Amino acid sequence: MSIQPSKTEEVREELRAASSIAVLTGAGISEESGIPVFRGSDGLWKQYRAEDLATPEAFARDPRLVWEWYDWRRSRIAAARPNPAHEALVLLENHCPGFALITQNVDGLHDLAGSRHVIKLHGDIWTLRCQHCGTVKSDRRVPLPEIPPRCACGGLLRPGVVWFGEALPPAAWQAAVQAAESCALFLVVGTSAVVYPAAELPMLAKHRGAKLIEINFEPTALTPLADYSFVGKAGEMLPQLVS
Ligand code: OAD
Numbered sequence: 001m002s003i004q005p006s007k008t009e010e011v012r013e014e015l016r017a018a019s020s021i022a023v024l025t026g027a028g029i030s031e032e033s034g035i036p037v038f039r040g041s042d043g044l045w046k047q048y049r050a051e052d053l054a055t056p057e058a059f060a061r062d063p064r065l066v067w068e069w070y071d072w073r074r075s076r077i078a079a080a081r082p083n084p085a086h087e088a089l090v091l092l093e094n095h096c097p098g099f100a101l102i103t104q105n106v107d108g109l110h111d112l113a114g115s116r117h118v119i120k121l122h123g124d125i126w127t128l129r130c131q132h133c134g135t136v137k138s139d140r141r142v143p144l145p146e147i148p149p150r151c152a153c154g155g156l157l158r159p160g161v162v163w164f165g166e167a168l169p170p171a172a173w174q175a176a177v178q179a180a181e182s183c184a185l186f187l188v189v190g191t192s193a194v195v196y197p198a199a200e201l202p203m204l205a206k207h208r209g210a211k212l213i214e215i216n217f218e219p220t221a222l223t224p225l226a227d228y229s230f231v232g233k234a235g236e237m238l239p240q241l242v243s
Helices: 005-017 027-033 056-061 063-078 084-095 109-113 170-182 200-207 234-241
Strands: 020-025 098-103 118-120 123-130 136-138 157-161 185-189 211-216 228-231
Touching: 005 211, 005 228, 005 234, 020 084, 020 170, 020 200, 027 084, 027 109, 027 234, 056 063, 063 123, 063 157, 084 098, 084 109, 084 234, 098 170, 118 170, 170 200, 185 200, 200 211, 211 234
Parallel strands: 020 098, 020 185, 098 118, 185 211, 211 228
Antiparallel strands: 123 136, 123 157
């Protein structure tokens, strides 16, 4: 699939001229790095039940099972490298003073690509948090030597991610809302935009007068709201728009 030249040029001009840009990314931006997305025919939630693996109740019931799944995901992510879509966003950050990158991804590929300020709405798969003493630590070992891992205090460590039914980290959410409310352009890349509250952000931006640009492999619920919608792979589309 390719972009119509006139639309591409228009959006390139919008990106060049904008004093502030906010970007929301989802699993689709890391798909070309080899990390499975959640929804769709090959999505993780087709093979696994979120209720068994990504809720506080699931972890309380069977921490070993939950950790085995996260350990497997960590190993997939550890083998992955940022793709041209992640790299294009680094370029955009370097050229736009009022730039904010908001992600629902826990894979850390934006950091690895070189993005400097990443607002992580759903946490970070490389951090572990003690359920007993609250200590948060970074641990990139793959596989983890002990499953489920334990804190020095003896408490059970959990993945430092947000599970279904949990609140988002307040500081990250506040920063995301502020960026959405104040940007001139809001770019949405590779998200099905069905998980709230993250999915509110594009609408918030649009209501505040921002132009909405969407890049996705297929149309989503956001597509009718978008000022520009590009259907295709993020790793091909984004570099064309941000060169
Ligand atoms: P989804 O799996 O719901 O959606 C991925 C989106 O990316 C879909 O709309 C695909 O069409 C699109 N896509 C796939 N490959 C693409 C590519 N190469 N280029 C562009 N688009 C592509 O993932 P998210 O929207 O990120 O939450 O899911 C949101 C949240 O639901 C996740 O953060 C996770 C999940 O359950 C938690 O774990 C709390």
